[in-house]
Amino acid sequence: MRIQTLLLAAMCAIAGLTACSGDRDDGDTAGRGAQRPVDAVLLPAQHLREDDLVAFVRASVPAPLHAELRLAWSEGRSRWPLEELPLHDQLPRMIAALSAPDAETTLLAAFEKQFTGADGELRKAVETLAAFGVQYVNNDPDLDDIQRDREIQRLVALSRWAVQAPLTDRQRAQAALARLCAAARATGLESDQALREAGMDESLRRLSAFLATAKAVLADYGLDLDASLAALDVALERQTGDHARLRVRYPLADEAIDVRVEIERHDRHWYRSDRLRRATAAAGRDTGPAGPR
Numbered sequence: 675m676r677i678q679t680l681l682l683a684a685m686c687a688i689a690g691l692t693a694c695s696g697d698r699d700d701g702d703t704a705g706r707g708a709q710r711p712v713d714a715v716l717l718p719a720q721h722l723r724e725d726d727l728v729a730f731v732r733a734s735v736p737a738p739l740h741a742e743l744r745l746a747w748s749e750g751r752s753r754w755p756l757e758e759l760p761l762h763d764q765l766p767r768m769i770a771a772l773s774a775p776d777a778e779t780t781l782l783a784a785f786e787k788q789f790t791g792a793d794g795e796l797r798k799a800v801e802t803l804a805a806f807g808v809q810y811v812n813n814d815p816d817l818d819d820i821q822r823d824r825e826i827q828r829l830v831a832l833s834r835w836a837v838q839a840p841l842t843d844r845q846r847a848q849a850a851l852a853r854l855c856a857a858a859r860a861t862g863l864e865s866d867q868a869l870r871e872a873g874m875d876e877s878l879r880r881l882s883a884f885l886a887t888a889k890a891v892l893a894d895y896g897l898d899l900d901a902s903l904a905a906l907d908v909a910l911e912r913q914t915g916d917h918a919r920l921r922v923r924y925p926l927a928d929e930a931i932d933v934r935v936e937i938e939r940h941d942r943h944w945y946r947s948d949r950l951r952r953a954t955a956a957a958g959r960d961t962g963p964a965g966p967r
Contacts (some may be wrong), residue, residue, distance in 0.1 A: 679771070707943030708733065711918045714937040714944035719903055725886040727878035731755050735953045736940045739856045743959040747874035753866075755878075765864050769884075772851075772858035782849050789842045797837050801824035804833030819858075821948060824933040828926065832897075835927030839895045850891045857887035902926050918944070 708714045720760065722727035732740060734755065734800065746752035756762045770804045811825045840846055861880040863869055869877050877882060888897050906924035913919075916939040936947040 705756075707736075707941075708945065709943060711910050711913060711937055711939075711944050712920060714946055715908050715920060715922060717933060718946075722874055723887075723903055724884045724887075727755070727885065728875050728884045731874075731878060734949055735945060736831070736943065738903060739950075739957060743953060744874045746957050747877075748870065750870050751958060752867075752956040753869060757952065757956055766864060766869065769858045769861060770864035772855045773861075773864045777855045778851050781855075782848055785847050785851075786844065789847075790844075793842050796805075796841060800833055800836045804829055807833075820934045820936060826936075827929075827931050827933060831926040831929035831931060834929060835897050835944065839897070850894065853887050854890055856882050857884045859860065860884070897927055908916075916940075917947075917948075 675939060708717045718730050718733045721727070721733060731743075735743065743754055745750060746754070753762065755766055759765065771781070774780065808826055808828045811822055811829065814822070817825065858864075861884050863872065863877060863880055872880065892899060893901075902924050906922065908923075909921045911919045911921045911934065918937050918939075920935045921932070922935050923930070925931070937944050938947050938948075938950065939945075
């Protein structure tokens with residue numbers, strides 16, 4: 675795996691998971707569903723800031739759908755919520771590359787070969803990837819206008835950060851690789867088979883520690899995702915029965931993000947509509963999430 679791909683995959687994956695999720699709520703919401711509309715964003719993000727992917731998933735979907743997702747995972751039909759991540763199919767490969775016995779040495783050698791004196795080349799690569807990403811999002815028929823705007827704002831912010839970030843700093847890279855390799859080995863999830871054997875909850879529990887390390891590494895490069903979440907502002911823009919729209923504002927890599935998020939209520943709890951649709955598809959359902967409203 676090329677070191678550029680490895681670093682960009684890690685960056686996109688972690689930032690993608692945490693983007694537009696929210697800040698910790700002042701109320702006692704741990705272990706309960708999102709009872710207020712704004713909690714559909716705030717509650718899952720509280721768990722992300724605590725690096726608890728198991729709780730994040732439980733807060734993101736109704737209980738019946740959660741049970742179906744666990745079954746689909748055990749049968750190898752789904753890897754949701756990992757499927758929420760950009761480049762999610764690269765995750766086992768990335769973990770395997772970082773878990774190799776000599777990963778620190780080989781990846782640092784690859785870094786030196788590919789990045790030494792390559793600031794301009796890397797900058798152009800980031801700009802090219804960003805332009806391609808924006809074009810892809812604009813042409814994606816599966817996205818509505820709200821989702822498209824949200825993804826483009828995030829892509830632009832991350833690309834501007836990447837252009838300025840010290841990604842070619844050898845000393846910083848050496849320290850980052852040491853931390854990421856140790857965290858990857860601790861997961862024991864270097865293949866899709868390992869994910870299946872561990873099961874959804876145990877896999878997410880192990881990946882939670884890796885998430886914490888990856889967020890800390892990104893913060894060292896100037897991308898502080900927890901700080902973004904801490905500064906997030908969520909407001910109810912409109913509500914009609916069991917459907918509502920939230921306005922979500924937060925800083926991402928010094929860029930001001932201002933997006934809308936559609937949510938819906940099931941069994942007295944609120945959930946993000948786009949996340950529910952993807953989770954429902956991952957579970958293999960033909961209809962929307964189960965559970966009385």
